[in-house]
Amino acid sequence: MATDTSVAERRTLRTAFSTKDMDGLRRRRALLGYVFLSPSIVGISIFTAIPIVVALLLSLFEWNLITDPEFVGLANYERLVSDARTLTTFLNTAIFVALAVGLQLGIALMLALGLQRAMPGWLRVGLRAAYVFPLLTSAASISIVLTYTFNESFGIANYYLGLVGIDPVPWLNSSPYALFAVVLTFVWHQLGFTFLIILGGVASMPRDVLDAADVDGAAGWRRLVHITIPLVSPSLLVAAVMSFINAMQVFDQPYVMTRGGPGDSTRTVVMGIYDAAFRNLELGYGAAISVVLFVLILLVTALQFRLSTRWVFYQ
Amino acid sequence: MDQSRHRKGWKALLALVALLALVAAACADDDADTAEDEQEEEATEEAVDDDDGEADGEAAADGEVEGTLRIALFTDEDSISDPRVESFNEVYPDVAVEFLPISAVDWEDYFTAVLAEVAAGNTPDLVAVATEGTQLFAAEGLGHPLDEFVERDAEELEDYFDDVHPALVEAMMYEGSLYQFPDDWNAANMYLNTSLLEEAGLEMPDADWTKDDFEDYARAIAEETDADFGYGWTNRLWGSWMPWIFANDGNLFTEERAPGGEWLWERFYAEDPAAEGRGGGWRWEEPTANSPEVVEALEYVVELRDEGLTPAVEIGGGELLEGFFASEQMGMTPAGGFWAGGLAGAGMEPGDFDVQLWPEWESQRHQFGTAGFVMTDDSENKEAAWAWIKHTIQREVMELRPEHQANVTTPVRRSMVNDERYADTGPANWETFYATLDDHPETAPIPAPPIANPMTEAFVRWTQLAVSGAETPQEAMDGLQAELEEILEAHGDQY
Numbered sequence: 001m002a003t004d005t006s007v008a009e010r011r012t013l014r015t016a017f018s019t020k021d022m023d024g025l026r027r028r029r030a031l032l033g034y035v036f037l038s039p040s041i042v043g044i045s046i047f048t049a050i051p052i053v054v055a056l057l058l059s060l061f062e063w064n065l066i067t068d069p070e071f072v073g074l075a076n077y078e079r080l081v082s083d084a085r086t087l088t089t090f091l092n093t094a095i096f097v098a099l100a101v102g103l104q105l106g107i108a109l110m111l112a113l114g115l116q117r118a119m120p121g122w123l124r125v126g127l128r129a130a131y132v133f134p135l136l137t138s139a140a141s142i143s144i145v146l147t148y149t150f151n152e153s154f155g156i157a158n159y160y161l162g163l164v165g166i167d168p169v170p171w172l173n174s175s176p177y178a179l180f181a182v183v184l185t186f187v188w189h190q191l192g193f194t195f196l197i198i199l200g201g202v203a204s205m206p207r208d209v210l211d212a213a214d215v216d217g218a219a220g221w222r223r224l225v226h227i228t229i230p231l232v233s234p235s236l237l238v239a240a241v242m243s244f245i246n247a248m249q250v251f252d253q254p255y256v257m258t259r260g261g262p263g264d265s266t267r268t269v270v271m272g273i274y275d276a277a278f279r280n281l282e283l284g285y286g287a288a289i290s291v292v293l294f295v296l297i298l299l300v301t302a303l304q305f306r307l308s309t310r311w312v313f314y315q
Numbered sequence: 316m317d318q319s320r321h322r323k324g325w326k327a328l329l330a331l332v333a334l335l336a337l338v339a340a341a342c343a344d345d346d347a348d349t350a351e352d353e354q355e356e357e358a359t360e361e362a363v364d365d366d367d368g369e370a371d372g373e374a375a376a377d378g379e380v381e382g383t384l385r386i387a388l389f390t391d392e393d394s395i396s397d398p399r400v401e402s403f404n405e406v407y408p409d410v411a412v413e414f415l416p417i418s419a420v421d422w423e424d425y426f427t428a429v430l431a432e433v434a435a436g437n438t439p440d441l442v443a444v445a446t447e448g449t450q451l452f453a454a455e456g457l458g459h460p461l462d463e464f465v466e467r468d469a470e471e472l473e474d475y476f477d478d479v480h481p482a483l484v485e486a487m488m489y490e491g492s493l494y495q496f497p498d499d500w501n502a503a504n505m506y507l508n509t510s511l512l513e514e515a516g517l518e519m520p521d522a523d524w525t526k527d528d529f530e531d532y533a534r535a536i537a538e539e540t541d542a543d544f545g546y547g548w549t550n551r552l553w554g555s556w557m558p559w560i561f562a563n564d565g566n567l568f569t570e571e572r573a574p575g576g577e578w579l580w581e582r583f584y585a586e587d588p589a590a591e592g593r594g595g596g597w598r599w600e601e602p603t604a605n606s607p608e609v610v611e612a613l614e615y616v617v618e619l620r621d622e623g624l625t626p627a628v629e630i631g632g633g634e635l636l637e638g639f640f641a642s643e644q645m646g647m648t649p650a651g652g653f654w655a656g657g658l659a660g661a662g663m664e665p666g667d668f669d670v671q672l673w674p675e676w677e678s679q680r681h682q683f684g685t686a687g688f689v690m691t692d693d694s695e696n697k698e699a700a701w702a703w704i705k706h707t708i709q710r711e712v713m714e715l716r717p718e719h720q721a722n723v724t725t726p727v728r729r730s731m732v733n734d735e736r737y738a739d740t741g742p743a744n745w746e747t748f749y750a751t752l753d754d755h756p757e758t759a760p761i762p763a764p765p766i767a768n769p770m771t772e773a774f775v776r777w778t779q780l781a782v783s784g785a786e787t788p789q790e791a792m793d794g795l796q797a798e799l800e801e802i803l804e805a806h807g808d809q810y
Contacts, residue, residue: 065434066455153543153626154639173627173783259630261776262783278427280769 052294058287065281076288086289088264089272092179096268097247099183100190104243105236107187108194112202113228128199135192143256146185147172150257175265178258182266185253190246194239201235202228206315233312241304248297269293381409382696384703386688387432387439389425390416398715403706410699415439421551422447423768433457433693440694441703444495445686446486446760447552447767450596453489454765454809458689460492462578464701469582475708476583478728480752481590483685484579486760490810491575491595496708498716499724500685501651502751502758503558504670505529506658506742508542511646515539522672522750526562526615529647529674533624536646543626546619547645550630550778552771553684553761554649556616562676565608567762567774567799568599573810589756598810599764602799604774605792608677613781613788620782628782630775637661640668649673651683652725652732652748655740659722665741672747672755681751681758685727765809766802773798 034041059076063069080086111131115124134142149155150171158168171181205228213227229236251270254260260267260275267275269289277286388395395414403412415432419425426448432439444452452458465472476484479497487495507519515535520528533545548555560566575595584590603609619625626645629635637654639645641661650670658668673681688707690700706712710728718724719731722740725748726732737745751758764770773795781791803809 064455065430066457147629148635151627151629151635154635154644170627170783172629173779175783175785259775261630261779262785263776263780275772278431279423279772281430 055287055290055294058284059291061284063283065283069284072284076285077292079285080288080292085264085267086272086276089267089269092265092267093248093250093269095179096183096186096250097244099180100186100247100250101240101243103183103187104191104194105198105239108191108198108239109202109229109232109236111191111195112199113224115199116202131195132192134189137189139189139252140256142189143185143253146181146188147257150181172258173262175262178262178266182250182254182257185257186247186250189253190243193246194243197239197242198232198235201232205231230311230313231315234314237304237308237312241301244300244304245297248293248300379409380407380699380702382699383411383413384441384696384699385413385415385437385439386703387415387417387429387442389419389422389443389445391418392416397717399707399712402712402715403703406706407699407702410702412703423771426451426768430457433691438691438693440696440700441688441690443686444689446684447763447771449487449494449689450489450763450765450809451767452689453492453494456692458494459692459694459697460494461496461690461701461704462492464705465493465579466582468705471705472708473583474710475728478710478730480727480729480749481580481584481587481593482683482752482756482758482760483727485572485576485593485596486683486685487687488573488576488579488594488596490573493576493579495687495689496704497685497727498687498708498713499718500683500727501553501653501725502681502683502748503554503649503673504651504681504747504751505673506640506648506650506654506668506670507532508536508640508643508646508667509669510667511536511540511542511643514541515646519669519744520671520674522747522754523679524671524674526674526676530619530624533619533647537624540643540646542644542646544639544645545624546647547626547636547639548616548628548649549633549636550628550775550782551633552763552767552774553682554633556612556778557682557761558649558673559612559615559676560609561680561682561759562673562678563608563612564677564680565603565606565612566599567602567604567609567770567795568764569601569603570759570762571598571600572596573598589753597760599762600810602796602803604777604799605789605796610789610792613778613792617781617788628779630779652745653723655737655742655745656722656724659740663741665737665739665743668742669744670742670747671744672751678757679755681755682761683751683758684761684763686724766806769802770799773802 058069060071060073061069062072062075111127115127149157152158152168152170152173155171157171161167161169169177171177209227209231213223218227249270250268251274254266254268255271255274258266260271270293273286273289273293276282276289393416395416397414400412404410415437417425417428419428422445426444429439429442442452444458449458453460475496483497483500484493487493487497509519512519512532515532516539517532517535520532529546536542536545572592572594573596576593580590580593584593616625620628626639633648633650636645636648637657638661640648641658641663659665672679688700688704690697690704694700707716710730713719713726713728713731719726722736726736729749732745732749734745737743762770777786777791777795777798780786780794781788786794
């Protein structure tokens with residue numbers, strides 16, 4: 001019926017306007033569309049597309065900000081694949097991402113599911129706010145506070161460990177502990193965002209499916225794996241992609257807390273870019289690393305979406 | 316029909332992009348025109364300078380300097396209230412002074428931020444630069460030598476040079492030219508918490524105390540008092556474990572003096588024996604990071620750490636150490652005059668702490684750092700920049716500097732380092748500051764060649780590996796040596 005009306009309206013319009021008028025109308029509508037799109041086009045061009053192109057071009061040059069840039073072709077990329085320190089930053093970042101994304105998704109899922117349990121309204125609101133609060137603070141501020149917290153000699157973390165008889169842990173002065181401390185700081189800061197995404201998914205789980213699972217006696221681990229996670233999987237995918245991209249670009253926490261140390265054990269790719277471009281004034285080399293990082297993020301994100309067909313269930 | 320619509324859509328999009336490109340091109344043309352105009356104006360000004368430099372100097376002295384002066388400062392303050400501006404504007408009313416406050420963890424971060432400003436085309440006229448960056452700015456052509464200005468206005472500068480130790484001036488020279496007038500300086504002396512000394516039954520040590528005496532003090536404070544540690548230091552270039560390297564007669568690089576500089580020494584320091592043998596600035600050419608002296612110094616601080624006499628070594632500017640020292644959790648630490656105001660701000664009374672020379676090991680050679688304004692080579696208002704430098708090094712104007720009023724650094728003028736200055740903040744033994752230069756003429760600036768930024772990053776990183784136990788001191792210094800050689804090879808000739 002609606003279709004018939006629509007066809008009738010179109011016929012009426014055709015009789016009312018000539019083809020020329022229709023073309024003019026379409027042009028005006030198209031133009032209006034571009035006008036609406038133009039802020040986004042301009043914004044993306046200035047802040048995304050142009051910098052990407054500039055970084056690509058810059059990666060082919062040697063430039064120290066002071067003297068004129070010199071074209072060096074692919075020399076910066078050749079250097080990158082043979083630079084042990086830069087390769088270490090990629091390895092560190094991979095370990096960091098695996099730990100940070102895994103912890104974020106796991107903890108956020110647990111917290112979101114925990115909030116579904118019966119509890120007073122004020123407690124639910126209070127917990128929800130508490131989980132998100134760290135996100136409202138700057139990463140640098142949190143990192144400074146946690147640097148003091150993790151101080152080996154005077155930090156509160158070792159103070160409490162000492163109360164239960166555990167020797168001081170060199171949180172920031174030993175390679176494995178330092179990476180772990182930085183990951184914890186990152187996860188604590190970013191958790192709120194992942195939590196919110198997953199909470200949305202958990203809250204929209206269909207009641208009838210959960211009730212049916214209850215009737216069938218599904219509980220505990222089996223219920224989590226076979227019912228809950230599949231139902232929340234679309235939200236988990238979004239959270240996984242966002243967390244991955246965020247973690248790949250981590251800078252503030254290791255920079256403030258360890259400066260990438262001890263040695264290079266917490267030096268991430270973005271710290272490597274910063275050091276190359278702005279400390280050593282090798283802008284071309286820094287740009288080459290950033291291009292490789294960009295391509296890596298692009299490929300892994302595409303792979304995440306590709307693989308999602310195997311584990312994400314859309315209702 | 317659809318294809319036609321798409322084509323039209325693409326045409327519209329292309330038109331939009333073309334429009335944007337035209338706007339951008341128009342802006343670029345405007346910029347280019349402006350740049351050309353500015354270049355022409357600059358060339359004209361330079362020609363005038365060349366023809367009649369003396370007259371310009373007189374004009375400057377008459378207060379005819381004008382324009383805007385942008386000054387980059389290393390500060391945590393967002394807005395700077397500096398009484399020197401008012402004083403400056405009384406003499407130069409037509410110069411507007413704008414500060415560019417830059418917050419950073421340490422000097423190398425600050426230099427990075429300044430270089431980013433330069434790259435963005437916002438080069439300040441003056442940049443506050445410490446020893447860590449003097450040669451970086453000079454060697455890369457970012458700084459402008461002050462020789463012509465100094466020679467032109469020599470008479471006005473005599474009072475300054477009479478009052479400032481030549482070692483501080485020499486530290487601001489590069490290849491025979493003077494790039495900065497030191498405004499403040501700090502040598503790494505030893506600060507001692509006198510309350511903890513008293514608790515441990517110790518007296519303030521004498522100026523000729525030794526490394527063994529120091530160790531006894533550290534052990535007594537850690538064992539006989541409530542303090543957790545006898546001594547502490549932070550991982551950076553100035554301070555850190557560098558004083559032990561110097562006292563062990565070592566350095567990260569070979570040291571020699573560049574030729575030149577006679578024009579300055581003969582004009583201003585002809586009668587001063589402390590100026591004898593000085594040259595045109597320091598050259599740090601060949602890395603010596605794994606020399607026995609340096610390795611031994613690192614082994615020593617690692618031993619102190621292993622014995623529990625020092626806390627875990629952190630990276631940074633030293634705020635954490637200041638807190639530990641002020642709260643009587645740590646007895647001794649390397650610091651300069653800048654700590655007097657800091658400790659007073661942390662609630663310590665003048666009698667709660669004191670300062671002494673660094674203990675003698677192979678020698679009692681100290682290290683120091685100094686700072687002043689670099690006039691940028693790209694500055695379009697060099698006369699105003701010079702006027703600021705010349706004005707702010709006057710004794711009465713230097714007294715106005717907020718950092719000197721708060722005692723958070725040491726004035727370069729000997730006459731300003733006096734009892735009155737330290738009466739409210741301490742230390743009682745303030746004479747130590749200038750005695751570091753007077754009694755130990757071998758005292759020298761921290762090594763800060765043009766490659767100071769990557770050098771410092773490498774130095775801190777390899778130090779971290781040694782103090783964390785991941786590498787032995789010898790392994791860490793071998794690693795640092797190899798990396799410094801690579802940095803030098805990539806950089807090319809520094810001098």
